[in-house]
Amino acid sequence: MTENQKIQASNIPTIGDRQIELLEKLCNASAVSGDEQEVRQIVLEEIKPFADEIKVDALGNVLATKFGRGENRVRVMLAAHMDEIGFMIVKKHDDKLFQFERIGGIDERQLPGKAVLVGREHLPGVIGAKPIHMTTADERKNKIPVDALRIDLGPEIGEKVKPGDRATFATRFKRFGPSIQAKALDDRFGVAILIELLKHASENIDLLAAFTVQEEVGLRGARVVAYRFDPDMAIAVDSTPAYDLPHWDDEDQNVQYNTRLDAGPAIYVMDRATIADRRLVTLFSDAAQQEDIPYQFRQPGGGGTDAGVIHKTRAGIPSISVSVPSRYAHSAIGLARVDDWANTLRLLDAALVRVTPDLLAGERRG
């Protein structure tokens, strides 16, 4: 696109009460990898009036298409995963307490003393811990092992819970000041953003929205969606950790922050699984600068998104990831800024309206 071409103004809304209500509903839903039903239902309800085609595939991914208008439309796939980390009940013990396994990367130090919701009925339970009075100072120098922990749903749980049931942290969505505190912001932010983009799709592209499953257990949903959609390019929309905390001695500078809150959407250049197509990095950073949207480059390093499998699907799909920065992913309570979310939505919209066939016409180059 040349500079004198006019960019079509976007009609993407800002984050208002309606968007926050939807995110709240999405975060409070339970959708542990392999059991994404609750979020899938919300997604299907939300997008039905807006998508031209909707399909649920063999793994439970939701594939929604919104066709653009005109000739030579680029087929752009956007992927956000519906699943979250959580637990599966694996055994009922004689004392009416339940043993559980973790699903997805959960630090065992995040488990003791937490409330959980078990099964489709969201039955409340707790993961207790031995009273401090009964511990020794030496004991407290070691982690509480997961196999010593149980989920307790009360003495009359009977047969209401059985092995195989999933559980999530019981955290309820909260707004305070400029922030949101909730579970599963990874990746309900992405899901909420995709829904919004579908509702206000720009017409220069075919928008292929992939609400994927099983990201947290190995990016499994995205692989088959990318195959089926066979897009020209792909964008994984996720939530990435902000480790923008002080160093323990309050003096050393923290130079490994990954991303920072209040600094806007995080554009990926490279993570453990993907080296982003530089043409797409430039698309996003140019769009941000032209629209005056704050943005940051995620510090290159570990981690991965659905892009990790998408970019290697079929003969290769030019891919990038863009994330809302958030703190404390994979724990009971994540924390993020409403403004970072709003700016991620704006940036994605600004980038999408700038997608033309020329963008990917040549060879990949940096």
Added chain:
Amino acid sequence: MIDLSEFLKKMLTAPGLSGYESPIREILQEAWAPLTDGLSVSKIGSLHGLKRGQGDTPRRKVMISAHMDAIGMMVTHIQDSFIRITEIGGIDHRILPGQPVIVHGREELPGVVVQPPGHLLPESVGDGPVEMKYLLVDVGLGPDELAKKVRVGDIVSYAQMPLELTGEALAGHTLDNRVSVAATTLCLEALQNRVHDWDVWAVASAQEEETLGGAFTSPFDIQPDIAIVIDVCFAKGPGASDWQSLPFGEGVGLGYGPNIHPALYDAFEKKAKELEIPYHRDLMPKMSGTDAMAVQIVAEGIPCAVIGIPLRYMHTPVETVSLKDIRRAGRLMAEFIADLKPDALDHINWEE
């Protein structure tokens, strides 16, 4: 009749950390006013409720002591957008990461306890538990707003919402010791329709978790002839299976050990048997870990009984109790008190 579950949940919404009991005390002043003949607040902040007996004056006095204070945390330092904390009462730092809390600054600020990633901690931490001095609290405000709203010394309370589990079990923070305050309230309620000779002094004591300040001072004011100390005790559960723990939801504990007058133990045991209230002897070979440690040695010394309500996961934000045991404790205390004859003290002696 109070709705026990609702009353407990209401009490759990009030922080009332040790030394800062006024929020819970105000709830109790409202609840106890119709159940007593008069209320007063001690110099250290304990609530005293007097329900007069019907016996001839001078009447004997029985005191019930249930501590109302809660464990929690306090702000030690503010660093950019983050707060560092220390404990009030005994908290195992291993249960803190990821806990919802409220920072009581210039306004109530909801936040979360944060375990920083390993690269921001001393290498010695490794992937082991993170000590409290390295944990942070994040309330989601930037540095400027935070500096305006929070100061060193502000208190931080648990914010886990109470959960109703199956079998009349309730989970939440600060059930230690609001369950005993609830049992005391049930006792006062039961005594409304009973004739009792002795004066009854209900005490919601302050500062048990740190200094036993309430338990040392209220008996000095009141000068009771005997004292019933009610607190939580350990229920069997994960990590708590030995002799120190009682079955969950299957009866109250009757404390047995040096803090407890054996004649009072015997009297409570007899009353429990007579009423067919399930109970367990709760062995306290040395100190009871309750207000009785102080009450027993106030002034010339006071005979104490210790009633325990079995609680799982003590001092975590998901402490779990059976409402049945709270009702049992309330009823046992009321029946014991109603049965106290003017000369009952003659039988609280050392004539084994």
